[in-house]
C-alpha cells in the first residue's frame with residue numbers, strides 16, 4: 001500500500017500506466033523555528049512541478065517559508081490494524097514521565 | 111449539496127438510492143468495526159487507513175466528490191466576468207477568488223483519494239454525469255452584479271454549510287474544510303463590497319444589484335437542500351458525524367445572518383413573507399420552490415449543458431499538456447539514469 005500518510009491506495013511515484021500524475025505528499029514549514037507539517041497531497045508529473053503546484057495550492061497566503069514534497073509511494077507507515085499491539089510497549093512504562101516520581105515537600109527546581 | 115448531500119426524488123416519489131434514510135433509529139451496518147461508533151461519539155476523527163463500514167466510505171466519497179466537482183464547476187460562472195471586471199482591483203480580486211475555488215477542488219479531490227478512489231475516475235464520473243455538482247452553478251451570470259451576488263449569497267450559503275464540516279468525523283475532509291473555510295470569508299466579503307458599491311452608486315447600478323439579488327436569493331436558499339421532512343441520508347450521516355445540523359437549521363441560520371446584511375446594502379430580498387418572528391427568535395420566510403431545484407438537478411437548469419460541455423472541453427483540450435509533462439518527466443528521469451549509469 002502506498003500513499004500511506006493520507007492513506008491513498010491509488011499508488012504514486014511512478015507514471016507507468018496511470019491516467020493521472022503521481023501523488024505527492026506536501027509538507028510546509030510555516031515559519032522559521034517550526035518543523036515541516038503535512039498539509040495534504042497533490043498530483044504532479046515530477047518533483048519540480050510538485051513543488052510549484054504545492055506552492056500554488058498550499059501557500060497562496062504566505063502559509064509557508066519552506067516546502068517538502070515526497071512521493072506518496074515512498075512513505076512507509078505503521079499499520080492501523082496493529083495499532084494497539086504496535087504501540088503497546090509504551091503503555092505500561094509510566095516511570096518515563098516525571099509525574100511518576102515523588103518529590104519531598106519544599107524541593108524546588110527538580 | 112456543496113457539502114450537503116441529497117439526491118433527487120425519483121418520479122414515483124421515492125428517493126434515489128443512498129445510505130439508509132427513513133425514520134426511526136438507524137441500525138449500525140453489519141460491517142461496522144468494533145469501536146467505530148465510539149470514536150465518533152467521543153468526537154475523535156476517523157483516519158484514512160482505519161477500518162470503516164463500506165457505507166461510511168461510500169457516503170464520504172460521494173459527498174466529497176460532489177463537493178469537489180462543485181468547487182471546480184463553480185469557477186465558470188464567475189470566470190465569465192474576469193475579462194470584463196470593471197477595474198483592475200476587481201479583476202485581481204476575482205482572479206484570486208476563482209483560483210481559490212480551483213484550490214478548494216484540489217484539496218477535496220485529495221481528501222476523496224484518501225478513501226481509495228482515483229481523481230481521474232471521479233472526473234470521469236463528473237463528465238459522464240454519474241456524479242453531480244451543486245445545482246447553483248447552473249444559473250447564468252448575466253451582469254457584473256451577479257459576481258457580487260454570488261460572493262455574498264452563494265459563498266455565504268456555502269460557508270454556512272461548510273463551517274460544521276470542519277468538525278466532520280472523517281479527518282482529511284475536516285482538515286480540507288478548515289482550509290476552505292479560512293479562504294471563503296474573503297469570498298463573501300468581496301461580493302458584499304462589490305454589491306455595496308453598486309447599491310450606493312447610480313440608479314442604474316443599484317437596479318443592477320437589486321436584479322442580481324432577486325435572481326440569486328432563492329437558488330441560494332435551495333443550496334441547503336430539501337426541507338428536513340423530505341431529506342434522505344440525513345439520519346445516518348448525523349449518526350456518523352458527517353452532518354451536524356439539518357438542512358432547515360442551516361438554512362434558517364443563513365437567512366438570519368443575511369437579512370440584516372441586505373438592509374446594510376439597501377437592497378430588498380425578493381420574499382414578501384420575510385419577516386422577523388419574535389416568538390421563534392428567527393426570520394420567517396416564504397416557501398421554497400423545490401420543484402425548481404429538482405428540475406435543475408435533473409439537468410434542466412438554464413446552464414447545465416453549457417457547464418458540463420465546457421468542463422469536458424477544457425479537460426480534453428488540456429490532455430496534451432498533461433501528457434507532455436509526463437513525457438518530459440520521463441525523459442529527465444531517463445537522462446539522470448543514464449548519467450548515473452555511465453559513472454557507475
Ligand SMILES: [Fe+2]
Nearest residue numbers: 181210211214
Ligand atoms: Fe470554495
Ligand SMILES: [Fe+2]
Nearest residue numbers: 211265294297
Ligand atoms: Fe468561495
